[in-house]
Amino acid sequence: MASAVKFDQFSEDLGLGVHDLNADTLKIVLLDAAPTVATDAVLADLSEIAAGNGYTAGGNTVANNAYSEASGTGTLTGDDVVFTASSGPIATFRYAALINDTPTTPADPVICYWDYGEDVDLADGETMTIDFGASIIEIA
Amino acid sequence: MSWLYQPLLAAAQQQSGGEPQNLTLTADAASFTITAQDAGLFVNRVLNAEALIIVIIARPATLIGPDGPDLQSRSSGGSGAGISIGLSIGI
Numbered sequence: 218m219a220s221a222v223k224f225d226q227f228s229e230d231l232g233l234g235v236h237d238l239n240a241d242t243l244k245i246v247l248l249d250a251a252p253t254v255a256t257d258a259v260l261a262d263l264s265e266i267a268a269g270n271g272y273t274a275g276g277n278t279v280a281n282n283a284y285s286e287a288s289g290t291g292t293l294t295g296d297d298v299v300f301t302a303s304s305g306p307i308a309t310f311r312y313a314a315l316i317n318d319t320p321t322t323p324a325d326p327v328i329c330y331w332d333y334g335e336d337v338d339l340a341d342g343e344t345m346t347i348d349f350g351a352s353i354i355e356i357a
Numbered sequence: 358m359s360w361l362y363q364p365l366l367a368a369a370q371q372q373s374g375g376e377p378q379n380l381t382l383t384a385d386a387a388s389f390t391i392t393a394q395d396a397g398l399f400v401n402r403v404l405n406a407e408a409l410i411i412v413i414i415a416r417p418a419t420l421i422g423p424d425g426p427d428l429q430s431r432s433s434g435g436s437g438a439g440i441s442i443g444l445s446i447g448i
Contacts, residue, residue, distance in 0.1 A: 219358050219360060221358060251441070313360075331360075333360050343363060344363045344365070345361070345362050347358060348359045350359060
């Protein structure tokens with residue numbers, strides 16, 4: 218079970234109204250280098266893998282995202298995200314980051330990321346599912 | 358969050374043990390079939406067919422007891438309906 222690591226910038230962006238976690242388009246992007254939570258603020262700061270063979274630049278969308286609150290804890294939920302290599306391998310990755318694709322200023326602000334623990338080589342036809350379980354992140 | 362890596366059936370790897378001979382992996386809509394000769398087959402990868410997840414481990418012949426092959430299979434997460442698993446190890 219991989220724990221989400223929150224970007225520092227996300228805390229600021231929440232207070233400034235950058236995110237509408239109910240309505241915005243959230244995406245999972247695959248990375249080949251560890252993010253820097255203290256300074257990475259937008260997708261362009263991250264080391265996203267090259268597009269191709271089933272991976273689209275900017276990542277895959279988290280469908281049906283929803284944000285709610287109970288007993289003081291905000292919970293973001295959404296459908297699992299699946300990456301499938303096709304016509305060749307997807308570029309080696311290790312990290313998956315959640316970003317918000319909707320805002321334009323700043324463009325594509327970051328939210329959090331997960332570490333697989335080792336490099337992953339997804340061969341042609343293989344899949345990697347990002348299984349969020351009961352929630353993507355919780356904000357207490 | 359958890360990661361679910363689903364390799365192809367054909368990508369199943371030997372991760373330890375000796376080299377099996379004539380290892381073949383086949384599958385159709387209803388079943389998997391793994392056949393191998395000699396000892397030391399150790400397949401420890403998640404094999405996925407539709408909604409069924411199967412992990413199959415066959416230990417080396419040197420560990421086989423008097424009751425026959427020490428063969429374990431486990432399945433979870435599938436609907437189960439109409440799905441059968443065909444498994445044979447020739448030693």
